[in-house]
Amino acid sequence: SQTIHQWPATLVQPVGSPLSLECTVEGTSNPNLYWYRQAAGRGLQLLFYSVGIGQISSEVPQNLSASRPQDRQFILSSKKLLLSDSGFYLCAWSLKVGGRETQYFGPGTRLLVL
Amino acid sequence: AQSVTQPDIHITVSEGASLELRCNYSYGATPYLFWYVQSPGQGLQLLLKYFSGDTLVQGIKGFEAEFKRSQSSFNLRKPSVHWSDAAEYFCAVGARVGGKLIFGQGTELSVKP
Numbered sequence: 001s002q003t004i005h006q007w008p009a010t011l012v013q014p015v016g017s018p019l020s021l022e023c024t025v026e027g028t029s030n031p032n033l034y035w036y037r038q039a040a041g042r043g044l045q046l047l048f049y050s051v052g053i054g055q056i057s058s059e060v061p062q063n064l065s066a067s068r069p070q071d072r073q074f075i076l077s078s079k080k081l082l083l084s085d086s087g088f089y090l091c092a093w094s095l096k097v098g099g100r101e102t103q104y105f106g107p108g109t110r111l112l113v114l
Numbered sequence: 115a116q117s118v119t120q121p122d123i124h125i126t127v128s129e130g131a132s133l134e135l136r137c138n139y140s141y142g143a144t145p146y147l148f149w150y151v152q153s154p155g156q157g158l159q160l161l162l163k164y165f166s167g168d169t170l171v172q173g174i175k176g177f178e179a180e181f182k183r184s185q186s187s188f189n190l191r192k193p194s195v196h197w198s199d200a201a202e203y204f205c206a207v208g209a210r211v212g213g214k215l216i217f218g219q220g221t222e223l224s225v226k227p
Contacts (some may be wrong), residue, residue, distance in 0.1 A: 006157075032213055043204065043219040044158075090157055094213055098164045100146065101213035106157040 002027035003107040006091050014110045019078040021065075021109050022093030026072065031093040033074040034103060035066055040090040050074060086113045116141050118207050120218035121191065127169075127195050128226045135190040135221050137205030145187040149179055153201045155186070164188065183197035200225045 001027045025031055032070060034048040046059045048066035058065050063082060065076045074091060088110050094103040117140045127133050139145060145166050150158040162173025169181040179190045188205060202222045206215040 013221045033213075044215075044217040046214060049214065059223075094157075096213070099210075101208065102148070102160065102163055103208075103213070103215055104160060105150070110155070 002093070002095075002104070004091060004093055004104060006089075006106040006109050008109060009107065010110045010112075013081050015078045015083055015113055019076070019081050019085070019087055019110075019111070021076040021091075022039040023074040023106055024072055025074075025093045027037070028072070028093065028095055030071060031095055032101065034094070035074065035076050036090040036092065038085070038090060038108075039113060044090065080112045083113050086111055090105060116145075116207065116209075118205055118216050118218035120203075120205055120221045122221045123219070124181075124222045124224070125223040127227060129197050130194050133190075133192045133195045133199070133223070134162065135203050135205075135223070137190065137218060139186050139187045139188065139205075139207045140206055141186075142185065144190050146210060147179075147181060148179070148206040149188070149190050150204045150206065150209060151201045152204065153222075158204065161190070189194045195223075195225055197227065199223060217223065 005024050030053050033061050034049045036044045050056050050068045064078050088108050089105040090108045092103040094101045119138045121136050142215050149161040150160045159178050162171050164171045164181045171179050181188050190208045202220045204220045205218045208215045
């Protein structure tokens with residue numbers, strides 16, 4: 001069966017510091033991968049998605065970036081964090097079956113920027 | 115523009131009572147539809163999904179949802195709520211091409227003993 005991991009689970013970082021959040025998927029090949037951010041009391045905002053190694057699409061202009069160095073690894077980064085980057089970051093994977101795609105989410109990383 | 119509306123931000127029901135969470139969408143064609151549940155501090159768990167066919171969809175934990183094309187709705191129902199159902203519920207629509215999801219703002223469910 002497929003599993004998705006995110007780490008760290010919780011992170012407290014000062015403003016201006018760098019960021020690296022990691023997401024890995026097990027038990028599947030060539031999944032689509034997604035990064036979402038969930039701000040307090042709000043819905044989910046799609047940040048990036050990837051359909052393959054090195055292929056990243058950005059949904060929202062911001063100081064975050066994403067990379068996919070391996071088939072089942074998706075990394076969210078920032079060179080300098082802002083206060084507004086605080087939130088709950090969720091990674092998701094999906095697999096198309098017969099043209100139909102379902103997304104499955106990881107446990108999330110809670111980021112607090114002070 | 116594509117959008118999902120969950121009109122109820124917060125709902126409180128008594129344990130054992132029935133539940134209906136509303137979801138309306140705006141989409142150019144028939145979308146794929148999903149309901150997810152999120153417990154505090156956790157990721158999202160898929161409850162059920164609709165792709166095509168029977169408009170009444172059964173999911174996990176005793177939940178069901180009905181797709182009504184004429185009303186652009188995909189409401190979630192459960193006949194008898196348990197205290198463990200207290201969580202936040204998200205409705206989402208997915209594109210038939212590309213797979214990206216658009217989420218509603220969520221409905222927080224509280225369950226009274």
